[in-house]
Amino acid sequence: MRPHAGVDDVLQVLTQVVEQIEVMWERSKDVSPAPISVSQLRVMFVLEKSSGTNLRALGEALDAAPSSVSRLCDRLQAVGFLDRALSPTSRREVELSLSERGRAYLLDLRERRREHLREIVGELPPAARSTLVSGLRKFRDAATSVHPLEDGHDEAGSQSA
Amino acid sequence: MRPHAGVDDVLQVLTQVVEQIEVMWERSKDVSPAPISVSQLRVMFVLEKSSGTNLRALGEALDAAPSSVSRLCDRLQAVGFLDRALSPTSRREVELSLSERGRAYLLDLRERRREHLREIVGELPPAARSTLVSGLRKFRDAATSVHPLEDGHDEAGSQSA
């Protein structure tokens, strides 16, 4: 009597899965040599993709005030994950970029996050993986078409096998 | 030559979808009459399911120090979302619970979050919804079996249609 899943069925399970993953990812946060705050991590995510931006642009990307970003950069620089360089074109701007250690940290964090998911996905039989990928891709595409500019894609490390 | 999706295919799309949803949910955060911080929201989520607990237990549930929780409760009480009552059994304990307004706020927030998802899920044809639900349920169950105690289920409002 229920040939296809209703919208509310999807909402329920989708919510559960997202919350499960959020809990898992929370747990892979602290396992680092230099514990980084969530805000600092956001800075690193942005800088990874737009290396060399100035402080103002970084603030806009984060939707944060310049002063806040300045302080965040202070601390990231202090732990050696960020480089502040004077801009060669304008002496009142800075060029912000991740240091080598900063990049290494991000790769490491991503790997830990994926490892948590892999542990679970690896349990699924091949047919279930295909079903899941198929459903998720349709959701992703629908989400992208509804909110074209607001997708939070993570391109790094997304090489298909 | 690829009869079924590989594990890395799943990881890629799953990561994308979770990040999309996190971005969406972030946006439904500030649309409230009394803006609540993330920490305060966590308090409310816990209290919703364990009404009447004392401050110590709440702190353990949040993995936060008692003093932090005390301050969080101060502010939640100030905006009228939380009630502090003296325990009838032990005069050194308090009974923490959500006020009526607090509960109403949570319901409202949940509805906003679901509305964001519903907008997208509603776009999917029925067959795609079924595929998605099927795949997600298998993931959820696998996740629950791998991490039995760490599931972040959201039972409220999960009535199936």
Next chain:
DNA sequence: TATTGTTATACTCTATAACTATA
């Protein structure tokens, strides 16, 4: 003068430690 980045100040969150009051 307008812009970039940094401090000054203030508020919230967080934690450890000290304190009060109960058991």
Next chain:
DNA sequence: TATAGTTATAGAGTATAACAATA
């Protein structure tokens, strides 16, 4: 004394506003 809760005190994130330096 041991425990529950609340204050000190301190450090980090956030924002607005004031400030320095540059364009």
